[in-house]
Amino acid sequence: MTAAPIEGGVRRNRVAAFFGRHPVGMILSAPYAVYIAVVFAYPLGFSLWISFHDYFFAAPGAVVDHPFVGFDNYKAVLTDPAVRQSFGNIGIFLIINVPLTAALALILAVALNRVVHARTFLRVAFYVPYVTASVAVVGVWLFLFNSGGLVNSVLGPFAPDPSWLVNEGLAMPVIALFVVWKQLGFFILLYLAALQNVPNELYESASVDGANGWNKFWSITVPAVRPATALVVILALITGANLFTEPYLLTGGGGPNGASTSPVLLMYQRGLQQGEPDFAAALGVILVIGVLIVALINRRFIEGKD
Structure with missing residues (x-):
């Protein structure tokens, strides 16, 4: 007699557990879930499939075989000197870009948070490069760093030869600095949002105890914005990986x-x-795995979570 009500209650509990306390949230998030599935999940899964097959582009409508080749594409990627060089290049980029981005964004955010006059203007000024198309701002940097550019004109005999962007040792550092400059405004806004949650009472108590500006910054501000720092580092790593x-x-x-x-x-x-999509797919899968590993390490050591 009571089996049916019990089963009905269990079914309702399962439905409630799936949809949560507010089912309308699932409905509102459904379009974004579909977007994630179509734009990210399906291409990633298809790339994974391609990486294990001998895949090549064919004419539209043509039916061709794509035999399974196992890990052959991954072996080709891992033994290719150009791949090793590209990962070395991105390593140089990340070593320069990530620490510089986090440090400058935090310092400038703290400074902007204390500004009284022209605060909005300064925030917008830092954010403009981020929302400007890369093609447009690249022209400015080409003007600055080409052989006859403004930077070399200022440096005169101290200018590097070959010039910045055609110098094997300087090309990637210049690109890293460019990305720091372009992305900085976005990360400053992240830190500014985090700084709003730091109670002023902590700074006042530190002042009473005789702490100077550096002590307040290192002992209060840096620990208080640690979650924001973890986010900044992860986003900077993803930006570098997708360079x-x-x-x-x-x-x-x-x-x-x-x-x-x-x-x-x-x-x-x-x-x-x-025309080697199978090679490119294997390289993409390795890159995704590498980014996930680095992101997990960052989460463990910066954000302090297991």
Whole structure:
């Protein structure tokens, strides 16, 4: 007699557990879930499938075999000197870009948080490069750092030879600085939002105890914005891992001699320009795994979570 009500109650509990306390939230988030599935999940799954097959582009409507090749594509990627060079290049980029981005964004956010006059103007000024198209701002940096550019004119005999963007040792550092400058406004806003949650009473208590500005910054501000720092570092790492537009435009496609080629740029060159999508897919899967590992390490050591 009571089995049916019990089963009905269990079914309702399962439905409630799936949809949560507010089912309307599931309905409102459904379009974004579909977007994630279509734009991210399906391409990632298809790339994974391609990476284990001998895949090549064919004419529309043509039916061709794509035999399973196991880990052959991954072996080709891991033994390719150009791939190793591209990961080395992105390592140089990250070593320069990530710490500089986090440090400058935090320092400037703290300074902007204390500004009384023209605060809105300064925030907008820092944010403008972020929302400006890369193609437009790249022209400015080409004007600054080409052989006859403004920077070399100022440096005179101290200018590097070959110049910045055609110098194998300087091309990637210049790109890293460009990305720092372009992305800085966004990260400043993240830190500004985090600073609003730091109670002023902590700084007042520190002042009473005789703490100076540096002590307050290091002992109060830095620990208080640690979750924001973890987010900044993760986003900067993802930006570096997806680096494409900047080397493609600034150095003409990864020059000189591949010194500024990134893994994503190499995927474009090998997958589309040279017709090796299986190689590019395997490289993309390795890149995704690498980014996930680095993000987990960052979460463990910066954010302090297991």
